[in-house]
Amino acid sequence: MGKGDRRGSNGTEPVIIKKYANRRLYNTASSRYVTLEQLSEMVKSGEEFRVLDAKTDEDITRSVLTQIIFEEENKGQNLxxxxxxxxxxxxxxxxxxxxxxxxxxxxxxxxxxxxxx
The missing domain is CATH 1.10.287 (Helix Hairpins)
Incomplete structure (x- = not known):
């Protein structure tokens, strides 16, 4: 997804993930809470998503993706x-x-x- 581009690689709207103050992540498409590991799997399968702060609607996708990288590195997946x-x-x-x-x-x-x- 290019800078400013809100469409997924297949031309569809990305899934919206809401991050709540309690740090829980909510997939609005499936109406379920998800984990960082599940978001990592979504990335690996090519599924586009945006993470929004539930209170402010600020796009925090970059921060969450960085957190996923941090978690992978901590598991010994040193890339x-x-x-x-x-x-x-x-x-x-x-x-x-x-x-x-x-x-x-x-x-x-x-x-x-x-x-x-």
């Missing part, structure tokens, strides 16, 4: 090398910071495309 994490942190406030997101996205898309061939 992000420590040196990369240090370099990423160093980019905050750097003059090149605005270019990093699109660079990382393009690099990952290229990597995945090369895996398909």
């Amino acid at each position: 992000l090398p420590v040196n990369f994490l240090r370099q990423l942190i160093q980019m905050y406030g750097n003059a090149l910071q605005p270019f990093v997101p699109s660079y990382l996205e393009t690099a990952m898309e290229t990597f995945l495309r090369n895996q398909e061939t």
Whole structure:
């Protein structure tokens, strides 16, 4: 899903997940509470979703996705090398910071495309 694009990769509206003050996550499409692990499975299956703060309607998808990465890393699923994490942190406030997101996205898309061939 591109920046500002609210449609899923298949052109449908993403599922809305509401996050409540008690930290519970509610899938409005299935009318059920979900876990971070279930959201991780949704990502892996290509299902688009947005996470909104239930009180303010603020889009907190980035924060929740980061939390999923944190949980995966804590399980020993080390995908992000420590040196990369240090370099990423160093980019905050750097003059090149605005270019990093699109660079990382393009690099990952290229990597995945090369895996398909």
